[in-house]
């Protein structure tokens with residue numbers, strides 16, 4: 488059934504799912520907040536000090552607001568109007584209207600509202616590219632994210648990990664092991680919805696890297712985001728009660744986020760490259 492669903496229907500399902508901005512805002516509290524902590528660490532390390540950033544698929548704007556607070560200028564883009572309305576309120580609440588210069592309702596597959604080489608950095612975090620349910624459109628989205636970046640500008644893209652999700656099935660969703668979607672999962676990485684989450688594509692690390700390298704992106708590097716903390720909410724909560732142990736864990740995590748073994752088990756991973 489899943490295979491014959493048209494891409495458009497799948498995208499409508501994705502749109503319907505993303506109507507709860509508060510839930511997406513607090514998504515970053517999962518797994519001890521490691522996706523957030525690691526993404527911020529990598530942004531701090533690889534973003535230029537100043538310039539205009541596109542937050543593509545930025546949802547309720549958590550990264551937009553954090554980066555605006557740090558002095559960056561941002562344009563936020565997302566197809567969910569309720570997310571954008573929430574972001575707008577948060578931007579005003581934090582008095583960041585001068586830094587967040589525009590909020591745009593749009594999709595990463597079509598960034599034609601922006602001229603080529605507009606942005607000093609492009610970020611597309613927390614899986615917007617994983618919600619593009621056709622290979623052709625994912626290719627279009629990668630081309631668009633590269634097109635709007637200035638020459639040499641960094642591009643940050645994080646997605647959901649195909650292999651890590653297999654562990655998720657064991658830990659949280661054993662009822663899905665007998666479904667058609669799971670039978671085809673390893674080969675296709677496509678999930679068509681119907682079991683608690685919205686349609687998504689799980690990436691293999693080399694798949695994401697190739698997608699951007701084939702379109703001319705340079706210096707492509709992969710990083711685990713949650714790493715060994717993936718699905719370990721209970722252990723992470725326990726660890727967070729002990730500051731010294733927490734510090735050691737984070738330091739160790741940062742030291743190994745570029746290792747293939749760690750990327751392979753991480754619920755999300757990030758590609759950083761330059762145009």
Ligand SMILES: C[S@@+](CC[C@H](N)C(=O)[O-])C[C@H]1O[C@@H](n2cnc3c(N)ncnc32)[C@H](O)[C@@H]1O
Pocket residue numbers: 501505511543544545546547548549550564565566567570593594595596611612613614615618619
């Ligand atoms: C899990 S949220 C991530 C939000 C934000 N980037 C973050 O990490 O906090 C995924 C976001 O992708 C957006 N999205 C889904 N399909 C998209 C598309 N084709 N283009 C751009 N964004 C999309 C959703 O509306 C949602 O806001």
